Amino acid sequence: MRVATTPLTPSTAGDWLATRDARLRILAAVAFALVTVGLERLPALLLALILAAAAAAAGGLTLGNALRRLAPLAGLLAILFATLPLMVPGTPWLELGPLSASREGLLEAMRIALKASAVVLAMLGLVGSLDPVTLGHALARLGLPDKLVHLFLFTVRYIDVLHGEYRRLRQALRARAFVPRSDAHTWRTLGWLVGMLLVRSLERARRVTAAMKCRGFAGHFYRLDQLAWHRGDTAAALGAGATLALLFLLGRPA
Amino acid sequence: MSARLLAERAPIAHIPDGVLAAPVLVTGAVVTAGAVLVGLRQLDYERIPQAAVLAAAFFVASLIAVPLGPSSVHLLLNGLMGLVLGWAAAPAILVALALQAVFFGFGGLLVLGVNTMNMAVPALVCAALFRAPLRRHPGRGAFLIGAGAGALGVLLTGVLIAVALAASGSALAPAAKIILLTYLPLALVEAVVTGAAVTFLGRVAPEILCPPEATGHDR
Known part of the structure; x- marks a missing residue:
């Protein structure tokens, strides 16, 4: 029989990420998502995917885990890769009888695939490695x-x-x-x-x-959390801000 | 969690980031925020554990792969959530979807508002339509009421997902239609499952379906 695991199992973050403030990790994931969905150019999107993969690795995701978590995207992406090249007008890239697949449509599908995977990886790495209660x-x-x-x-x-x-x-x-x-x-x-x-x-x-x-519960928990902002968090926040700014500048539509 | 459960997620119930247009994302966030705030106002601290159990049940039930023909489908159960929770279904669905996003990678961050709206609005519609008849005669016709809520919850979710996609660009219209089609078989499955669940609850624990609002407390 399969070993019983609980469904909510956070990955174990590496030491550096684990000592970063949980709030910083949440905000960084949201900021990354905001910048990434606005990117237009493929090189910038590839860089975003690499950054997200680095975040996932720092969050303790193994390659197998990461691929398994990206698998649910496959269904929607398959539909988009099949339909977008036919729907987006542009230079034909492949012609099958009356149907012509455009390069622009294919590029659009690739952009969506990169954005979706990058956001999922960054989210799993930065936030998914938090203990749910800390989150x-x-x-x-x-x-x-x-x-x-x-x-x-x-x-x-x-x-x-x-x-x-x-x-x-x-x-x-x-x-x-x-x-x-x-x-x-x-x-x-x-x-x-x-x-x-x-x-x-x-x-x-x-x-x-x-x-x-x-035991005296009156409807409220007292939050016994020990979230404390360290100097390292300020440095990490500045680093993340600079990286995202660079990403934003690289990805602006030409 | 086995890889098998994660690998096949049909139909597509979580839209990822990077697909939808900004106006759609903003609409989803605003609608969700509104529904969640109303839901929270109606949810007193006494009932939070109960709502949390149902949010957790919704989460666990979405892991069940139900065989259907050569493939399998995953339950949404948002119709059942609406029947049992009423307005509180909105915050419960938000919490379940946020946990699925952050720990499983289903969906995304900025689309959380749209994804919650797509499941919570049908739940609220089911609550508005079916809670009163269920309360008037619990037991009698419970299967039909449950089946109606199950099918309507799923179909409305499919429609909302398709609308969100189609509103994000005309090129996405065929994808929206394909996804809507995949919701039809799930509606059938979910109708039977929810109908059976509501019949069962009506017999075994009618107080879950018709919460004794007058008492409110355990004793």
Whole structure:
């Protein structure tokens, strides 16, 4: 049997990145995304992808991991590579009977592929390597509404619980020789599974809330975070700012 | 998480960064922010654990690959979220999508607003249409109400994704149509799954579907 892993597993960042302030890492990922989606020229986009790959490596993503996380993009990109060259007018690059594929359309599809992958890699490397709870605290410090942060922190906690519950229910189904097929019986069974998942989990949520109230929980967490801005963070922020400015200048439309 | 679950994500429910035009991104962010703020106002601290359980369930259920013909599809369950959570579905969906983006790489950062809008608006529509009939006669017709919410949630999400793409440039229109087509089989699956889930909840734990608003507390 497969080793049971929790679904929310952050990658382990290298020492340098791990000591950077979580807020800086979130803001850097957002700034990188903002600059990258605005880039037009391919060399600048390639540089963005290289920077994102470096961020992913600093965030502890292995090559296999990175490729696996980029795989979900493949479906949409395949559709875009198939349709954009036919739709964007321009110099023909390939002609098949009445259809002509334009170079401009192909370039547009490549631009989208580079932008999408670069943003995903940078996001996984800079933010995905944070502990989910630290991420919640950093989001609170960045000014997100308190209730939303509470919801975030509870959800992080319950994902592990529910995933465990889900695996137990799946195992119970397997023990009764359930094999998922493409028929109404399977779908109905999965519907009952979803219902059971909700019933058991909400029951557990009630018990957890009761236990927390018992210990004096009055609806609020006290954030016991130790986010502290170091001198290294200022240097990293300046470095990231300069790099992004350079990227922006390189990528301006000619 | 196995690679198998990650490799095949059909239909496409998360738009990545770099595809949509700026006005679409801004619209998505504004609509999402509005819906989330209303949802948060209606969500008191007492009910946060419950909403979090459902956000987590939404997250876990999206990992289930349901066989369909030669391929498989992933559940959205936004219709069910709307039925159970009402307005609070918007912040719950935002949190689940943010976690999927940051830790799995589904979607992107700047598109988070649009991606949340695409799933949360159908959830709110399902809440507005189906919560009252479900409350009036829980149990009776539960399957049909659930199936309606399941199918409508999925179809509206497909339509919103297609509209977001088509509004970002006429060259994206064929891609939008292809993606919309891939939502039709999921609507069928999701109708049966949500119908069964709502029937089950109606029998086993009707208080989840019709929260006793008058009491509000456990005791």
